[in-house]
Amino acid sequence: MSLWGILAINSVAFGGLLFLLSAxxxxxxxxxxxxNLTHGSMFMLGGYVGSTLYLTWHLPFWLAALGAxxxxxxxxxxxxxxxxxxxxxxxxxxxxxxxxxxxxxxDFCLLTWTGDPISVATPPGLxxxxxxxxxxxxxxxxxxxxxxxVVAALLWALLDKTRLGAMIRAGVDDPEMARVVGIRVSRxxxxxxxxxxxxxxxxxxxxxxxxxxxxxxxGDMLPLALVVVILGGAGSLLGSLVGxxxxxxxxxxxxxxxxxxxxxxxxxxxxxxxxxRPQGLFGRxxx
Amino acid sequence: MTATRASLLAALAVxxxxxxxxxxxxxxxxxxxxxxxxxxxxxxxxxxxYAGLVSLGHAGLFGLASYAVAIALASGSGQLxxxxxxxxxxxxxxxxxxxxxxxxTGIGFIMITLxxxxxxxxxxxxxxxxxxGDNGVGVAARPMPFGFNLEVASHFYYATLVVFLLALLxxxxxxxxxxxxxLAGTRDQPRRMNAxxxxxxxxxxxxxxxxxxxxxVAGILFVYYTKFISPQTLALTASAEGVLMVxxxxxxxxxxxxxxxxxxxxxxxxxxAYIERWNMLLGAIxxxxxxxxxxxxVPGTTRLVRRAFKxxxxxxxxxxxxxxxxxxx
Numbered sequence: 001m002s003l004w005g006i007l008a009i010n011s012v013a014f015g016g017l018l019f020l021l022s023a024x025x026x027x028x029x030x031x032x033x034x035x036n037l038t039h040g041s042m043f044m045l046g047g048y049v050g051s052t053l054y055l056t057w058h059l060p061f062w063l064a065a066l067g068a069x070x071x072x073x074x075x076x077x078x079x080x081x082x083x084x085x086x087x088x089x090x091x092x093x094x095x096x097x098x099x100x101x102x103x104x105x106x107d108f109c110l111l112t113w114t115g116d117p118i119s120v121a122t123p124p125g126l127x128x129x130x131x132x133x134x135x136x137x138x139x140x141x142x143x144x145x146x147x148x149x150v151v152a153a154l155l156w157a158l159l160d161k162t163r164l165g166a167m168i169r170a171g172v173d174d175p176e177m178a179r180v181v182g183i184r185v186s187r188x189x190x191x192x193x194x195x196x197x198x199x200x201x202x203x204x205x206x207x208x209x210x211x212x213x214x215x216x217x218x219g220d221m222l223p224l225a226l227v228v229v230i231l232g233g234a235g236s237l238l239g240s241l242v243g244x245x246x247x248x249x250x251x252x253x254x255x256x257x258x259x260x261x262x263x264x265x266x267x268x269x270x271x272x273x274x275x276x277r278p279q280g281l282f283g284r285x286x287x
Numbered sequence: 288m289t290a291t292r293a294s295l296l297a298a299l300a301v302x303x304x305x306x307x308x309x310x311x312x313x314x315x316x317x318x319x320x321x322x323x324x325x326x327x328x329x330x331x332x333x334x335x336x337y338a339g340l341v342s343l344g345h346a347g348l349f350g351l352a353s354y355a356v357a358i359a360l361a362s363g364s365g366q367l368x369x370x371x372x373x374x375x376x377x378x379x380x381x382x383x384x385x386x387x388x389x390x391x392t393g394i395g396f397i398m399i400t401l402x403x404x405x406x407x408x409x410x411x412x413x414x415x416x417x418x419x420g421d422n423g424v425g426v427a428a429r430p431m432p433f434g435f436n437l438e439v440a441s442h443f444y445y446a447t448l449v450v451f452l453l454a455l456l457x458x459x460x461x462x463x464x465x466x467x468x469x470l471a472g473t474r475d476q477p478r479r480m481n482a483x484x485x486x487x488x489x490x491x492x493x494x495x496x497x498x499x500x501x502x503x504v505a506g507i508l509f510v511y512y513t514k515f516i517s518p519q520t521l522a523l524t525a526s527a528e529g530v531l532m533v534x535x536x537x538x539x540x541x542x543x544x545x546x547x548x549x550x551x552x553x554x555x556x557x558x559x560a561y562i563e564r565w566n567m568l569l570g571a572i573x574x575x576x577x578x579x580x581x582x583x584x585v586p587g588t589t590r591l592v593r594r595a596f597k598x599x600x601x602x603x604x605x606x607x608x609x610x611x612x613x614x615x616x
Binding site: 029033035037083086087090091092093095096097099100101102103104106107108111219222223226227229230259260261262263264266267270271274275278 | 341387391393394397398399401403405413414417522524527530564567570571572573578
């Protein structure tokens with residue numbers, strides 16, 4: 001019983017991390033129709049930058065996390081402005097350029113932070129755990145879940161309650177029509193790209209105490225983001241929330257029960273969704 | 288037409304003569320490697336160039352065939368049985384791969400193939416009882432078809448050359464057949480093809496199978512070439528290299544992928560002798576080609592040659608060297 005409880009809480013925490021990763025991916029994909037293959041790299045870069053700020057510069061953890069998110073957001077903005085902007089309309093070129101950048105980032109991280117995994121200690125104040133219902137919950141994982149919920153609520157408020165959010169939704173639904181009514185869709189692109197990259201970077205440093213930061217983290221996380229978005233539907237916030245928790249559960253329980261095939265088990269919900277509902281659980285149109 | 292035929296014969300003569308004009312076994316092996324990757328790139332190009340579908344998971348299929356050979360040999364099967372098993376496994380795998388990824392086209396296809404390729408990589412990496420994880424699986428010996436010893440570099444080169452020529456011929460027939468024409472139709476005008484009564488999905492599915500077959504053949508050659516297979520072969524970088532070969536050489540041509548494969552293999556071998564950062568260079572080449580020369584080397588050069596002929600009909604024939612940095616129109 002207690003094993004299942006711990007697995008469940010770990011699954012929810014991992015789902016929270018996946019949400020931080022995939023919400024941006026889903027928004028970028030939904031709005032810009034760009035499958036941003038640098039997204040895993042953004043996650044890894046966030047982990048590396050954050051761990052440097054936290055461990056080497058001795059900044060407080062939350063400040064380090066915000067710093068990492070801001071750095072990665074700026075990096076994302078630069079990529080969008082300098083490269084993706086020039087290639088708008090050519091999907092294949094965008095895919096290949098983001099893939100090329102992800103290789104460069106991976107090699108850059110290997111060069112800068114070496115191949116050794118960096119383990120980030122759980123930030124002070126969040127160590128230990130809470131005993132409830134006869135189970136032991138790690139405080140840090142609960143913190144991740146809370147942070148993911150807060151981010152989800154903020155994103156929902158941003159998208160549903162503000163003028164900017166209304167413009168983004170209009171852009172997702174029909175970019176041409178949004179342009180016609182005077183929305184500067186290209187500026188939205190930059191904002192959404194920065195936001196998505198920043199969230200992924202934030203996820204990277206939030207996940208660092210659990211996952212550690214290592215070369216290849218990008219390649220591990222990118223397919224997870226893809227699977228979440230295929231499951232939940234592109235451009236849908238609710239879709240990436242539900243998809244993240246679903247995949248969090250499948251991944252953790254798969255790893256506990258079939259450790260050798262955990263990566264393969266991930267594929268089952270994706271297969272089901274692709275066969276039964278190709279646009280994803282909450283998507284409006286097929287990718 | 289005779290000029291084309293003459294240049295084809297000349298190219299064939301150069302390929303057959305490789306063991307004489309190439310210094311040393313190492314470079315002959317590099318030539319074998321180029322031919323293996325050329326077969327792989329042809330497989331990728333059938334999808335990118337003729338079906339308009341970009342797959343970022345083909346290294347998974349490549350590795351599937353390689354692992355099938357290595358594991359079958361390790362568990363005591365004969366060479367012929369191992370190769371037959373590998374072809375069967377890879378075709379079945381491709382069928383499943385295609386059935387899932389053809390739920391979408393365009394970006395969706397790219398994303399699904401990427402996810403599937405990563406899953407195959409994850410299996411190779413983590414299904415330790417089957418694949419021995421990161422340690423990989425070794426192959427004890429290359430086969431001896433008709434008593435021909437493939438352990439010799441030049442012999443292996445010739446065997447690879449024969450397979451490569453067969454694959455090229457198969458690709459040529461495939462592309463120029465009525466089926467190839469209907470495949471190009473589904474790439475350019477899927478709705479009209481559908482309205483004309485063609486089964487667009489099935490045409491794409493068969494194209495995937497053919498592409499998977501070429502990829503599997505390359506995978507089998509590869510595992511005999513290196514006599515070793517590890518998860519690294521299935522990584523996303525390997526799929527991306529395949530796409531890079533096709534795009535850099537020029538998709539939608541048969542010569543393009545071959546030139547691209549040669550380019551990538553040579554750059555990789557030369558570069559890795561001097562620098563450690565092959566991936567960074569690969570990424571940079573990727574970005575540069577996409578931004579500056581999106582049509583690829585072969586169509587770009589062809590266009591330049593045609594233009595030169597048209598503008599100056601009496602001018603001496605151009606050397607056929609690609610013009611570096613020539614931006615696409």
